[in-house]
Amino acid sequence: MTALYLPSLVRIGGGALNELPTALKQAGLSAPFIITDGFMAKSGLLDRVQALLAEADIQSGAFPDAVPDPTVTSVDAALAALKRGVYDCVIGLGGGSPIDTAKMVAVLAKHGGMPSQLKVPHVQDEAGLPIIAIPTTAGTGSEATRVTVITDEKTDEKMLCTGYAYLPHIAIVDYELTLTMPRRLTADTGIDALTHALEAYVSKRASPFTDALALAAMKRIWYALPIACAEPSNRDAREQVMQGAFEAGMAFSNASVALVHGMSRPIGAHFHVAHGLSNAMLLPEITAWSVTGAQARYATCARVMGIVPSGTEDGAACAALVAALRERNRQLDVPSPAAYGLEEGRWNSLLPLMAEQALASGSPDNNPRVPNHTEIIDLYRKVWA
Incomplete structure (x- = not known):
């Protein structure tokens, strides 16, 4: 039910x-x-x-x-x-x-x-x-x-x-x-919406209803977000991203988010990084770590987003998805925490607390592959640079 x-x-x-x-x-x-x-x-x-x-x-x-x-x-x-x-x-x-x-x-x-x-x-x-x-x-x-x-x-x-x-x-x-959103805000909030859709689809609480919304959202956003960033007044691209964000919102509200969001919130709280940007910083590497927990689902995401042809084998599709997420971050100038200018000593000293807060949120429990405290610390270190 x-x-x-x-x-x-x-x-x-x-x-x-x-x-x-x-x-x-x-x-x-x-x-x-x-x-x-x-x-x-x-x-x-x-x-x-x-x-x-x-x-x-x-x-x-x-x-x-x-x-x-x-x-x-x-x-x-x-x-x-x-x-x-x-x-x-x-x-x-x-x-x-x-x-x-x-x-x-x-x-x-x-x-x-x-x-x-x-x-x-x-x-x-x-x-x-x-x-x-x-x-x-x-x-x-x-x-x-x-x-x-x-x-x-x-x-x-x-x-x-x-x-x-x-x-x-x-x-x-x-x-x-x-229509008047600047490029940085367009990119960060758009990747936030993409993260909502992706996480809702691979969440352990996903359902056929949320699957349909999540897949529709990621298809729209993956196609239209680069256009909206490059052509701010492109009404079709703006409409597609807006509708995709709404669909993704309905999807994750009912299926929940997962590890990316769990790890994102402490970055925002301690370093005052905008929520969409901290999600964007995390999305490629957390996806790379998570794919073994739901390979078929991540592969479906890659096919629906048009990253690979429909007949591509799951493993190859997952590898292509991770590569495409990394490339999209480069294309939209998403910085690493280090490149953004966060203080490395403070980052490292806060990792145990950030990992504890991420786990306490409950979101990582919905992830296809559930990390422990040490694994979250390791992931934060990997994302740093």
Whole structure:
């Protein structure tokens, strides 16, 4: 038996943002609180959304100070701002960080408590305020997931929080909002989405439903991401990557992610590397280590992505997949941790703690080949340079 969790109302395609007031009314919601970041506020998008709502006689409040890799302090500030008014839902507008902030605020607004009380193994299924996700990047898939990640500044831990309560009720997936994304952000978030699809497909919790979404997503993203990076205004490429990210989000929300994500979160927490970039740094080598655990599945990925012809033998297909992932990182200028400028002594000293935090997240248990603490340390060392 497979349990599936998907957004209730979805508007997808160019211009979907204009459907926000209609979607809110369809859901019986009338007093949204918007959480976004300074860039979205300065770009005029927050004003555009609030004007769109006002034209439909929907008044909204806003918190424009969400931070990258959302922290407990940022969540507390957004929650305090929400409590100064009366609101019946929370809109996350922006990349994964504002949406993740909105998810946690929506739960705390109704149930109280602290994010540290909600991290795995706790599962928060009892809903908070309804969540509306409007992504402006194509990568995190947060608009389709029942997951949020909040950083505890005191311990430098990225706390994985999961449960039905974090699943957006409404998702507005408008690729036109990604047309101004810079190349680095396009690449990093796109590889993040590719990682979601790949890990969902090889996860021990995969199902026929998630398989279909994951394969569709990786095919789209593998083809369209280089084009979107090279030609930012290419609408077809932007649409393909955005839809792929949404499909990948639905896939991993139901099948879970695996070792790449488990190892990625500590890098982000301790070194403040953007989540998509830390996934990209890890993906080729973690895939190379994992393939023996699910050779047939990784080979299918290589065939679906067009890396090898359909009749290629599994072993050769897996080798080609790893080589192609390494080459794609070179093509998109993904740096190693060393090349990115991280401090080697601090990296090495933190490896035992990072490995412990990776295992504690639970994600490595879903991997086709499950590592122990020492093997994770060895993998971090291999990825370094």
